Amino acid sequence: MQQVPRLVKDTYGHNVIRAVLSYGEVEHQRAIIRHVISNVLESARNRQSSLVLEKCLDIATGELVEERMLLMAELLWGEGPPLLEIMLDRFGNYIAQRVIQMSWGAEEQRLQEILESVKPRLRQSTNGKRILQAARRKFGM
Template sequence: MPSSPLGSHWCCLNLSEIAAPGVAACCPQFGLGLLLPEPSRKPPTAVQHVLQHGKSEERSCIISKLSGEIVKMSQQKFASNVIEKCLTYSSPEERQLLINEMLGSTEENEPLQAMMKDQFGNYVVQKVLETCDDRNRELILSRIKVHLNTLKRYTYGKHIVARVEKLIAAGERRIGSPSSACNSSTCSSTSSNGADGSQSSSASNN
C-alpha cells in the first residue's frame, strides 16, 4: 500500500490507546487492537461510534491524537467524516481548539482557505458554521467574506458562498424582526404608549 502523509498518523492511532475497555464491549467486532486505515480508505465504524457514543474522556483522547492533522484530514474523503464527528460531539473547549487550527495563525487564514476550496474540506467548514457558537460564527463569517469573490471561481468554493449568503440573509432577517426591533428606543416608546400590553406593563415598571 502506498504511503500517505497521514498514513503513519492514522496507523498509530490504536483504539486500545484512546478508548477505555468498555469500548470493546460496544464494538466487539473490532476489538481493542484496531488500527485506523489510510485516509483514502474508510475508517472503521468503531472510531466514529466512540466519538458519538463514547465517554467524554474517550472523545477527548481521540481529538487530542488528531490534533495537528485536522486540516489535512478534512481534505480526505473518509477522514473528513471523522473530523465532522469531532466537531459535532466535542466539548466547547475542544471545538475551539479545532476551530483555531482551521483558522491558522495569520490573518490570511491559509488553512481555512484551502479547506473552503476543497472537495471534502468545504463540508467540514460548513459543519463548523453549523456547530460553533455565535461569536465564532461571526468571526469565521468575517474571514470568509473577504474571500467570497475568489471562492466563486472554485467549484467547491461555491458551496461555501451559498451557505454564507444564507447565513447572512438569516442574520439580516433576525435584525429586522419585530423582536429585534423591540430592543430599540422607538419600540420602547411605542410600548409605553400602550401599543402592546405586556411591553406597556414592563415600561410602567421602569
C-alpha cells in the first residue's frame, strides 16, 4: 500500500491497483480511493491513473459510499472545480462520462451547471462531443 502513489501512474502497476479495487479488502480499496481523491486532477490527467480513477468511481458503493461522496464532492465542488479541467483533458472524457452516468440528486444539478459553463468548448472537440452526448442521454440537455 505504500507504493500506491507510484503504482497508480505506472504502465503496469495501475493494473495491480485496479485489481485491488475490484477484488481487494475494503480497507485497501478505501486507502486507494482516498489517495485518488487527494490527487484527483493529477490522477485524471495521466493515462494510467485516469483508469484507476474511473475504477474508483465504479466500485465506490456499499461500504465505500462515504468515499463515493468525497470523490464526487472533490470532482464537482472542489477548487476549480476539477471536473472543469478534467472534461477538457484528453483522458478526462471517460471520467466525465462516468460522473454523468452515476450522478444523482444535488450532483446532477451541479454537473449540469458545470456542463453549461463549458458547453461551447466541449462542442469544439471530439471528446467534448462525447461528454455532451452522455449528458443528453442522462439529462436531456
